[in-house]
Amino acid sequence: MKNVKVLGSGCRNCETTAKLISEVAAAKGVAIDLEKVTDMAAILGYGVMTTPGVVIDGQVVHAGGVPERGKIEGWLAP
């Protein structure tokens, strides 16, 4: 099970990103543990300045803007 964190203060793009990730995971049949991180200190702890950011299993893979669907599929690939 992959641990996915969406970093963001709860703005519209962050919501869209979280929704898109769960959609892609459901479509691919991948089990994920999706977490929204809104605490600013935690977000900055990952070195992310522009939200939304995406962390997969502790690794920052994306920052700034809603990621493309293709990119998400790549992250969730086994």
Added chain:
Amino acid sequence: MSAVAGRTSLGPWVGLVLGVLLWLGAYANLTAFADAGLALLGLERSSHLGEAIHFFLYDTPKVLLLLVGVVFLMGVVHSFISPERTRAWLAGKPLGLGNVMAASLGVVTPFCSCSAVPLFIGFLSAGVPLGVTFSFLISAPMVNEVALALLFGLFGWQVAALYLGLGLAVAIVAGLVIGKLGMEHHLEDWVRAIRVGAPPVLGDGPPTWPKRLRAGVDHVREIVGRVWPWLLAGIAVGAGIHGFVPEDFMAAFMGKDQWWGVPAAVALGVPMYSNAAGILPVIEALLGKGAALGTALAFMMSVIALSLPEMIILRKVLKPRLIAVFAAVVACGIMLVGFVFNAVL
């Protein structure tokens, strides 16, 4: 195989050329379009209603075309400059040079007001001085591509260039003043205690040109998709003013003879936010009825640069004193711009 490869690499360029040709063709025929639309409705420009509708039919496609063009270009430019890169350029730069660079980079760096807080802390933690960070934070929302495209479309390139120059000047000077005041201890305590992680290494590499063009298209979709209803509403109200409000009607409120016009415009602009696309077309129409350009420019800057929601966001990281100084310094800068314009023009 080679045919497929050829198509995937040429497709975006063909799309770009077609898009540019279509754009130029449409832009060259704006008046013809408005005339034809009016003729279709069986109206004459000499009537009030005819003049209003002609204004709407001419201004709407013109402004939309310019908006699409400028926003597309800015989307492509954004693919070259990330906030992380801007931060690295600004780190350790002294006041002065740093402020000029920060204000200029604020125009071309992708910026969303929802990222204002992490960006602010990220800049400070990397050693960007407080005053330099403020220059960036003032310029980034104020001198944005939507405002510039609308000013270009509605008022001509001279006013757009003036807005760009004066917006940069306000951001540079306000940042310098805040930097000179040495207000670092007016940051909230949690901000100073925060430990920012090393910037993540994203394995994307520099984007290819087709990806940059794609980014431009996405930017157009996002921005134009969001502002067009405001724009249409604004142009419709502007058209009504254009056709029905008597000449010199605005001279009494927004003319250059009223000293209080500029401060009143700035105060009125603070609670307004995100409706710049709706407000600019109205202002254009008011200018034709005797409003002064300096007062109108001050109003626009205030609407865009000083907004209540942004101050509430910044309140999370700044103590009230620093917020007040920020708002006061920027408001003074904007008023100065308004007064200078009304005096000179």
